Amino acid sequence: MGDRKLRILLSNDDGINAPGLAALHHEICKIADVTVVAPDSEKSAVGHAITLSDPLRVWNFQKDGRFFGYAVNGTPADCVKIACWALLKEKPDLIISGINLGSNSGINAIYSGTVSAATEGTILRVPSFAISLTTYVDPDFSYAAQFARRLALQVRERGLPEGTLLNVNVPPVPATKIAGVRVTRQGKSTYLEHFDKRTDPANRIYYWLAGKKVEVEEDLNVDDYAIKQDMVSITPLRFDLTDYEFLAELSSWDMLSPSS
């Protein structure tokens, strides 16, 4: 493609007005023609949802008096789909989702709308990564945004395997305190959850999910633990969910004869 400028699509799950997306936009504009297509409101923990039963609407979204991007009344995966199939003239060279406010490590990768946008990009065969800043308190997105810019150039140069995306988590420390960059696997930490059972003003019962992460594996090869050690964690994820290891054993089960 010679010297043609990179074309990068940005999305997120915190909504088009989120500061993390603005910080990402600021850095990525230095290296690429950028298009933003993002949910019109916060869509965290939507998993890999798409909207089939309702129409999608698209608005031009202004920021600081200028056109910033397209706001969609849908999920992060919807945004990537509608960008690639309807809003952009051709598929982008790269898709970046983020910068999320809060971590998307361990089992959270499954629930994450941020990861879902990158997954959808990968399904559409566009190299994609998700990036999150692992704090909710006083977020400073500047190092994460710079990291995204450098990673974008690396992904552009080296490519990603078909079906594989990257899930990046950046610890909330200044650049000088970053202890390194680590390629990790998805952690197996689970949540000790409970539902608060409450009563509303009309005396009806409702439930609210609460929980805290337990069992952090103490292994620098695990996303959660690397982040805890102030390292940037990069986990390669794939959307082929097949458990190839168990596949052969399963074939030996009795019931695999239809008359059993």
Added chain:
Amino acid sequence: MGDRKLRILLSNDDGINAPGLAALHHEICKIADVTVVAPDSEKSAVGHAITLSDPLRVWNFQKDGRFFGYAVNGTPADCVKIACWALLKEKPDLIISGINLGSNSGINAIYSGTVSAATEGTILRVPSFAISLTTYVDPDFSYAAQFARRLALQVRERGLPEGTLLNVNVPPVPATKIAGVRVTRQGKSTYLEHFDKRTDPANRIYYWLAGKKVEVEEDLNVDDYAIKQDMVSITPLRFDLTDYEFLAELSSWDMLSPSS
């Protein structure tokens, strides 16, 4: 556990009043104490969404004048979470999600609310499977329900590896026409998608996702193709999304020094 009766939790994504869930309930009641916890309305293509920002409410749902189960204003994953953490006295022995109206094969496993309920069960360390009937037209759930009953007993006897669930797709043919049962991998068929661009009565533009599956791999080891050949497809899925193959190569990227 000796002769204690099996305790099985049923959920789905088509909603608590769906005929596929009723058919499953009818068969599973023959072998287990059954609890139904399902969305109060249809939640297809919700992916692995959970509800964090809103309260969940639970209703007793009646069917044919009797208590049938708990209806929840949430997603399939919410239903499994609230069942295990709040509604049931102890975790069930097994979770079955379905019977879904329509296939959940290939890339659809990623979007599927049906699969998501089984994934959530697996995260909570309860052996789980999802089951779908691969048609939208004149569904007859009876064979699929019987198959679910037999599979439940096999899973109970043999267990599943930690982190692994089963995704079952049953072709819409009479029992006598079932060509066999096949352990498969998740197919890589993609969708040729487009967005219909339409104008509403108030002259505003909206978009509607449409698409058809392309590139079915002609391989009996692939879910989509096995189903096409009238075989029951069982795909073992895992929720660890890590791409272990690519992990080592990724570690060699230049940028894995924080100062690069």
